[in-house]
Amino acid sequence: MSHLKGRKIILHDMCLRDGMHAKREQISVEQMVKVATALDDAGMPYIQVTHGAGLGGNSLQHGFALASNEAYIEAVASRMKQAIVSVLLLPGLGTMKELKSAYSAGARSVHVATHCTEADTSPQHIAYARELGMDTTGFLMMSHLSDATSLAQEAKKMESYGANTVYITDSAGFMLPEDVTQRVTALRDVLKPETEIGFHGHHNMGLGISNSIAAVAAGASRIDGSVAGLGAGAGNTPLEVFIAVCERMGIETGVDLFKTMDIADEIIFPMMDHIVRVDKDSLTLGYAGVYSTFLLHAKRAAERFGVPARDILVELGRKKMIGGQEDMIQDTAMTMAKQRGLLKESF
Amino acid sequence: MKKIRCALIGSGNIGTDLIYKIQRSEVLEPVWMVGIDPESEGLARAAAMGLKTTADGIDGLLPHVLEDGIQIAFDATSAYVHAENSRKLNELGVMMIDLTPAAIGPLCVPPVNLKQHAEKVEMNVNMISCAGQATIPIVSAVSQVQGVEYAEIIASLSSKSIGPGTRANLDEFTYTTSNAIEVVGGAKKGKALAIINPAEPPMIMRNTIYCLTEGEPDEEKITASVMAMIKEVQKYVPGYKLVNGPSFEGNKVAVFMEVEGLGDYLPKYAGNLDIMTAAATRTAEMFAEEILAGKIELNPVEVA
Numbered sequence: 001m002s003h004l005k006g007r008k009i010i011l012h013d014m015c016l017r018d019g020m021h022a023k024r025e026q027i028s029v030e031q032m033v034k035v036a037t038a039l040d041d042a043g044m045p046y047i048q049v050t051h052g053a054g055l056g057g058n059s060l061q062h063g064f065a066l067a068s069n070e071a072y073i074e075a076v077a078s079r080m081k082q083a084i085v086s087v088l089l090l091p092g093l094g095t096m097k098e099l100k101s102a103y104s105a106g107a108r109s110v111h112v113a114t115h116c117t118e119a120d121t122s123p124q125h126i127a128y129a130r131e132l133g134m135d136t137t138g139f140l141m142m143s144h145l146s147d148a149t150s151l152a153q154e155a156k157k158m159e160s161y162g163a164n165t166v167y168i169t170d171s172a173g174f175m176l177p178e179d180v181t182q183r184v185t186a187l188r189d190v191l192k193p194e195t196e197i198g199f200h201g202h203h204n205m206g207l208g209i210s211n212s213i214a215a216v217a218a219g220a221s222r223i224d225g226s227v228a229g230l231g232a233g234a235g236n237t238p239l240e241v242f243i244a245v246c247e248r249m250g251i252e253t254g255v256d257l258f259k260t261m262d263i264a265d266e267i268i269f270p271m272m273d274h275i276v277r278v279d280k281d282s283l284t285l286g287y288a289g290v291y292s293t294f295l296l297h298a299k300r301a302a303e304r305f306g307v308p309a310r311d312i313l314v315e316l317g318r319k320k321m322i323g324g325q326e327d328m329i330q331d332t333a334m335t336m337a338k339q340r341g342l343l344k345e346s347f
Numbered sequence: 348m349k350k351i352r353c354a355l356i357g358s359g360n361i362g363t364d365l366i367y368k369i370q371r372s373e374v375l376e377p378v379w380m381v382g383i384d385p386e387s388e389g390l391a392r393a394a395a396m397g398l399k400t401t402a403d404g405i406d407g408l409l410p411h412v413l414e415d416g417i418q419i420a421f422d423a424t425s426a427y428v429h430a431e432n433s434r435k436l437n438e439l440g441v442m443m444i445d446l447t448p449a450a451i452g453p454l455c456v457p458p459v460n461l462k463q464h465a466e467k468v469e470m471n472v473n474m475i476s477c478a479g480q481a482t483i484p485i486v487s488a489v490s491q492v493q494g495v496e497y498a499e500i501i502a503s504l505s506s507k508s509i510g511p512g513t514r515a516n517l518d519e520f521t522y523t524t525s526n527a528i529e530v531v532g533g534a535k536k537g538k539a540l541a542i543i544n545p546a547e548p549p550m551i552m553r554n555t556i557y558c559l560t561e562g563e564p565d566e567e568k569i570t571a572s573v574m575a576m577i578k579e580v581q582k583y584v585p586g587y588k589l590v591n592g593p594s595f596e597g598n599k600v601a602v603f604m605e606v607e608g609l610g611d612y613l614p615k616y617a618g619n620l621d622i623m624t625a626a627a628t629r630t631a632e633m634f635a636e637e638i639l640a641g642k643i644e645l646n647p648v649e650v651a
Contacts, residue, residue, distance in 0.1 A: 061555075120515065
């Protein structure tokens with residue numbers, strides 16, 4: 001047992017939201033219900049359910065899901081015994097209208113996500129979520145691009161708008177455990193004691209588990225992950241593994257380990273279109289600090305324009321493209337293809 | 348040559364940039380700058396550039412409208428005060444160009460529908476949003492060739508170019524622009540996405556326009572129409588450039604644009620702000636040309 005024995009944390013499963021990226025948004029309502037009821041039965045306290053890009057995500061930019069967000073949320077929320085259904089909202093993509101209809105469909109928790117330096121685009125949405133009485137998280141994406149002190153200032157803004165939790169979000173799976181420790185510590189120093197801190201990892205460098213443990217050790221009490229790691233890039237922190245590690249360390253999650261393992265092997269793994277793992281492309285994301293969701297888009301552009309996905313991803317990293325700029329993947333691939341003589345100017 | 352005398356309301360970035368553009372115009376003259384903060388840099392700069400200034404808001408301007416012959420006003424304040432500003436100036440026969448998201452008047456994208464508005468002598472026209480100005484011409488270029496079932500635009504803006512007002516009210520930006528893609532762009536359904544990117548050095552404004560056409564897209568005609576439209580926009584925004592496309596995949600047309608500003612008051616990367624001030628100036632010029640030619644006359648709007 002470790003020095004973290006007895007620490008209580010809250011897990012938040014992302015299979016049915018971040019996992020939508022890995023499934024190109026093609027998870028059916030029936031599959032969602034099957035996964036969510038199994039997670040609910042295992043004691044998972046929070047389950048996120050939306051299009052991969054969240055509310056308002058159905059678009060040419062981010063792909064069209066098999067059903068509307070409301071249809072997914074309603075189908076899942078109506079069957080939960082204890083789990084709370086959450087949603088993702090990126091201001092600039094999702095709006096308060098969509099938050100309201102998600103709430104009506106049964107969502108009671110929301111991650112309001114901005115790029116790590118742009119917290120001040122979220123006051124309307126955070127305040128409105130609180131007004132609705134939702135468990136409200138400010139979600140600072142691509143946190144590796146901000147130093148600890150600046151990140152803490154952005155977190156403070158989200159707290160001031162009404163967020164009861166602020167997440168450090170390692171969207172690129174770039175952070176090392178010491179990066180996580182520094183950032184959680186900086187947030188803990190400036191936020192009110194009652195404001196919780198969360199960590200959302202990606203496994204692109206194989207560090208999802210150790211980064212999440214580092215976060216807990218530094219004072220985080222909420223951890224995002226997904227059973228079997230179903231998520232963008234090399235996936236999220238695999239929760240069944242994380243729960244096992246927590247049990248060995250005496251960290252209390254309240255989630256049943258064996259049931260979670262069974263869900264991973266029997267339900268989630270068979271759903272995967274490709275094995276979500278660290279491979280040369282997802283590792284490139286982590287290594288170069290590129291938004292995990294770009295992976296499948298880059299692979300598609302690579303196929304269409306003949307430029308290797310890894311080259312496209314590295315170039316996107318160099319151009320400092322952030323989450324939401326998926327259109328720049330085709331644009332970048334076309335520009336690179338022209339430079340390499342693979343594509344003619346169209347005029 | 349006679350010029351139409353203008354007032355600028357709002358002494359922030361947009362208002363200040365407008366001074367430069369209007370001063371260059373052959374048919375417009377900036378006469379008044381209205382602010383609310385006597386210490387503001389914008390008012391000081393306006394005074395230094397020879398404009399009359401007031402820090403008492405719109406009411407500080409009203410007593411001077413008639414004696415100074417103000418006929419066109421630009422409102423770069425906020426959606427919350429625009430309606431009141433517009434009413435007060437319309438009553439005095441001043442036509443209003445609205446750069447706020449208030450959108451109480453008809454929506455205007457110069458190369459698409461400006462002529463129509465000038466002919467109808469609209470007393471208030473709205474400039475939608477920067478993303479609207481940058482993308483709707485392309486949507487319109489496609490919809491002029493064949494029906495557009497759905498159009499979606501993604502505007503990437505540099506963090507430094509987005510002021511506190513837009514940040515705190517991002518939903519208004521989304522709603523206003525989505526609506527204009529339909530009403531002005533001619534798409535059956537429109538959707539607007541905004542991304543704020545903090546990269547240093549700041550990235551130049553980028554816009555991607557996706558259109559889903561009714562039936563297979565006529566590649567040749569659409570490409571020609573898009574290229575012609577880009578030339579039209581370049582008349583008032585020289586830095587409006589095609590980067591990639593039009594690219595066709597099934598019935599999806601994708602066009603990737605970049606907007607570099609003129610670098611008057613605002614830096615060149617802030618093409619988003621520049622395209623607003625340039626479009627507003629172009630709009631005012633069209634009205635001014637008609638007034639000067641005696642084709643239209645602005646009259647006081649009676650209070651209902």
